[in-house]
Amino acid sequence: MAVYGSMTELIGNTPLVDISALSPNENVRILMKLEGQNPGGSVKDRIALSMIEAAEAEGRLVPGSVLIEPSSGNTGIGLAMICKARGYHLKVVLATNVSIERRQLLEVWGAEIIESPGAEGSNGAVRRAQKLAAEHPDWVFLYQYANPANPKAHYEGTGPEIWRDCPEVTHFVAGLGTSGTLLGVGRFLKERNPAIKVLAVEPPAGEIVDGLRNLEDGYIPPIFIEGNGAELLDGKRIVRPRESIEWTRRLTEVGVFAGLSTGAILAGAVKTAAGIEQGTIVTIACDGGWKYLSTGAWTDDLDTVESRAREITYF
Amino acid sequence: MSVSVNLPTVLRVHAGGTKTVEAEGATVGEALRDLEAKYPGLVGQVINDEGALHKFVNVYVNDDDVRYLSSLDTPLGPSDEISILPAVAGGAVDQSGFPGEAA
Known part of the structure; x- marks a missing residue:
């Protein structure tokens, strides 16, 4: 070894x-x-690393950068682990109904938690993160649902x-x-x-x-379509x-x-x-x-x- | 053939708040169109103007997504159940359209 x-x-x-x-x-x-x-304890470490390294290579991520990401836990935890080691500040939009351990682990790695209503599930967390990313163009939004570095991590790994x-x-x-x-x-x-x-x-x-009021609120990950x-x-x-x-x-x-x-x-x-x-x-x-x-x-x-x-x- | 169709919360308004309705048909498409007569407005939410499944709707026969079977032409057997669910982001599927689930 x-x-x-x-x-x-x-x-x-x-x-x-x-x-x-x-x-x-x-x-x-x-x-x-x-x-x-x-x-970091899950499959999501793979895409966390892949998305961060792609953004670094593009020059979008530099020491001190702020990132925002919607996550039901594992992607947030993987990103937070890497962000802490590399000097980035991570904000995770997390539905309030995730298991307590997920929240605790995000805190271990120093991520900032932004809550979204549990009743809206992941759809709600995605929407909230999209809105915050639009309001703060200086924040880096890796957006795992639409980032080609996500499937690439699995295609190559x-x-x-x-x-x-x-x-x-x-x-x-x-x-x-x-x-x-x-x-x-x-x-x-x-x-x-x-x-x-x-x-x-x-x-x-x-x-x-x-919380889903009509079917037009549905969501299909952009990477699935592409x-x-x-x-x-x-x-x-x-x-x-x-x-x-x-x-x-x-x-x-x-x-x-x-x-x-x-x-x-x-x-x-x-x-x-x-x-x-x-x-x-x-x-x-x-x-x-x-x-x-x-x-x-x-x-x-x-x-x-x-x-x-x-x-x-x-x- | 008569089959049960489980509706998600968002569609129950078209069926007087009912969670499960009965439909006649030999295929998924026939069963869904049979519902249109009984519950106007419901099927328009599931099948689009081109006669295909609406983009944000998933239809299951028992537990299998019909998009990966024969879509609306998927045949139905006597004890089959159809379930309609909205497509949502991973991590939060509305299973209220399934039998035996809390509504």
């Missing part, structure tokens, strides 16, 4: 672990890439790592948030082997978004909160302690495994379980956790 020059050099090259003991089909292997091993470690992959199953992981990994894998299926799992409910996401994906499935929690718990049977979104993705992967004859499914553990301990996800009564999970944004 070499000596690393800085923590950012530890981002990426995460381990791929065989969790086929949870596969419902003995002819289908399921492998999970443990992104919680990144130094996550995708090649999967192909290197598991060229026999037949299906890639990941969560659809900003769509960066699916676009970057999906495009890379299909270029290597067009037969590989790329499947999206939609996040389970955080806060029930009754990256022809609708053509790239072979399927998209939604997973309920209860299934997410159940599969988050099942993961501990194979020694994986992961966050709730990982349980949702695994639920999708397991359904895929049940519906095919044979193959190798590669999936993603977005983060570790640490930030969700306060939800009681592993230990409390399932009904209680389910109702609590509706009130937090965790994708």
Whole structure:
């Protein structure tokens, strides 16, 4: 093991672990890439570094710069870790209903938190950040939902790592948030082997978004549209909160302690495994379980956790 | 064939506040158009003037997004359920249109 020059050099090259003991089909292997091993604790470290380095290369970011970003937590945490080390000031627009640990971690890294109403979910945080960025043209708005450095981090990092470690992959199953992981990994894998299926799992409910008054308030990430996401994906499935929690718990049977979104993705992967004859499914553990301990996800009564999970944004 | 259609909060106003309505049809498109007679104004929110799914609407048969099946031509089976949901940013999906979810 070499000596690393800085923590950012530890981002990426995460381990791929065989969790086929949870596969419902003995002819289908399921492998999970443990992104919680990144130094900031989630897959989002990859895009945080990629977006910051792209902005530095363009000369938009200089020491002392102020950044603003909407985040349900992980992107904010990844950015905050790097910003603290590089001398940038980060403001994160955070919905009020994220788990307490996410807020605490942002504080650890010295990020300033700007609250947006929980009932508006991520849509509300995105709108607030867009408005503040427009009002403060001197602030740097990386905007993960529209930044090509987001899918690029996965096209150049996550995708090649999967192909290197598991060229026999037949299906890639990941969560659809900003769509960066699916676009970057999906495009890379299909270029290597067009037969590989790329499947999206939609996040389970955080806060029930009754704040949405009409459908024109809907939102599709610009990178999904620009990256022809609708053509790239072979399927998209939604997973309920209860299934997410159940599969988050099942993961501990194979020694994986992961966050709730990982349980949702695994639920999708397991359904895929049940519906095919044979193959190798590669999936993603977005983060570790640490930030969700306060939800009681592993230990409390399932009904209680389910109702609590509706009130937090965790994708 | 009669199927249940689960509506998101934002569309229930067109169905007298009802969360789930019944529709007849062999495909998703037929079932949705069947609703137009019973609940004027509802389907116009889901299908655009060109006869395609509205950009910010996702329609699911059971748990699968029909855009990745055969869209409005997706066939329906006897125990299938249709759910309509608005497209939102990652991290906050309105699941109020699904059965068994808090409304």
